[in-house]
Amino acid sequence: MDLLDSPSFTLRQLSFLVCAADEGTVAGAAARLHVSPSAVSEALSELERSLGMQLTVRRRARGLTLTSTGTDVVARARALLASARELETSLQGAPGELVGPITIGCYPTLAPTILPALLQGFARLHPRVELAIVEATHDRLEGRLEAGLVDVAFVYDTLIPGEPQRAKLFELPAHVVVAGDDPLAAAGSVRLEDLIDRDLILLDAPPSSEHTMSMFAARGLTPRVRHRVQSYEAVRALVGRGLGYGILVQRPANPASYEGYPVVMLEIAxxxxxxxxxxxxxxxxxxxxxxxxxIRFARSLPWPQPR
Structure with missing residues (x-):
């Protein structure tokens, strides 16, 4: 085929296929695309006829699944559609100017540390880039990178979904958080062995919960969990009230909980x-x-360092 010859399929058909694959049903794709189900079904059939192979299996009660060929075509279609969108976007700005959207995924407890400096600094350099944020735990990020729903993400390295490209930004050891009036507050450090008879306020969001429990398990210990919460600030708030201790990684500059109760960080020994x-x-x-x-900008920022 000559490079100037047009293919027998269209980008519209490819976009319908990708959407149907993501939604799992023709009806779901139609709703997302704001077209009729018959329009989606017809586009898929036309695409299959053009390529001369079956891409999907459509059952009214069971939705839509991809054949092995369909899976390969969807992966290639995502790349083609991304290139087409990028071509369109690149023509909207001046030469050398960055224009267009970036969807950023971020683990929730990292968001207060990562996002403020990143969003402010990058927006100053590239004001026509549109930055959208998706806060999600590692398990909920899984598949979003591969599907093109997230362009870049900031996560803990203990559990990274899929096999993405990656670069280290910084690393910190976990620490113990106690109330300001706790007898341990002036100690500076504490052994995990000294905590097992105390109540733990567990940050119960993967991989934080797994990491905390694994630290105790590595020393043959089992902590006494009093409360499980999914918010970093909820841990600090309950600790500030004296309801237990917490184990966290991020180190905010504010030495008080959300309510204003003092909390103290102790190193683990x-x-x-x-x-x-x-x-x-x-x-x-x-x-x-x-x-x-x-990515280059993120790697250039002065991230926190261990104390």
Whole structure:
């Protein structure tokens, strides 16, 4: 085929296929695309006829599944559609100017540390780049990078979904948080062995909960969990009230809980292995120039260092 010959399929058909694959039903794709189900079904059939192969299995009661060929076509279609969108976006700005959207995924407890400096600094450099934020735990990020729903993400390195590209930003060891009037507050450090008869306020969001429990397990210990919460600030708030101690990684400058009760950070002795914070992005397709610029900027920032 000559390079100037048009393919027998269209980008519209490919976008319908990708949407149907993501939604799992023709009806779901139609609702997302704001077209009729018959329009989606017809586009899929036309695409299959053009390529001469079956891409989907459509059952009214069971929805839509991809054949092995369909899975391969969807992956290639995502790359083609991303390139087409990037071509369109690149023509909207001046030469050398970065224009267009970036969707940033971020683990919730990292958001207060990562996002303020990142969003403010990058927006100053590239005001026409539109930054959207998706806060999600590692398990909920799984699949979003590969599906093109998230361009870049900031996560702990203890559990990274899929096989993305990655770069280390910084690493910190976990620490213990106690109330300001706790007898341990002036100690500076504490052994995990000295905590097992106390109440733990567990940050119960993967991988934080697994990391905390594994530190105790490594020393043959089992902590006494009093409350499980999914918010970093909820841990600090309950600790500030004297309801228990917490184990956290991020180290805010504010020495008080959300309510204003003082909390104190104690180092763990002996020192526990640090937890790394990584920036990750899909292995394929290649990231856009604006996404690469965001990654470079993130790696250039002065991130927290162990005390």
């Amino acid at each position: 002996p020192v526990v292995p640090p937890v790394g914070v990584d920036v990750i992005w899909p292995a394929t397709p290649e990231p856009t120039e604006r996404t690469r610029a965001l």
